[in-house]
Amino acid sequence: MAGHRECGGFVYDPEARRVGEYRGEAGPYAMLRPVGGGREWQADPALVRPATPAERLSAEVGAANRWAGAEYETRRPPAPVPGCGECAELAAGRAAARGRFDWSAETDANVLLRWHRAERHPSVTSTSP
Secondary structure: OOOOOOOOOEEEEOOOOEEEEEEEEEOOEEEEEEOOOOOOEEEOOOOOEEOOHHHHHHHHHHHHHHHHHHHHHHHOOOOOOOOOHHHHHHHHHHHHHHHOOOHHHHHHHHHHHHHHHHHHOOOOOOOOO
16 A cells, blocks of 8 residues: 555455545554545555546545435435324424424424434335325
8 A cells, every 4th residue: 555645545454345445554554534534444555456447436426425315314314204293293393393383393393303204114215295
């Protein structure tokens, strides 16, 4: 990895089979961060090599798609799961808040509905159609 130890350089970790942003060294490890941000991981500096332009582009496009998807998920209000009383109750609270023009309470209801759906209905998609 000689010559590519500058912080922020893109490298490929063959053990993890992914491109990362070089962040520095910690003991015997090279510390890499996922392209687009996230939790760092440790890599063997002897195995890490500079990422090719194609690998870097692929990693950057993947990061952009993940961020766009995450942003899209939080922009749309979650839909209640049909037949679930708690979902219906949270959706009714959201509708009431919207009717009062209480945007803070509407946001709170959306957060609570997302948490409920993630805990009780993890296999159902999280947004309304």
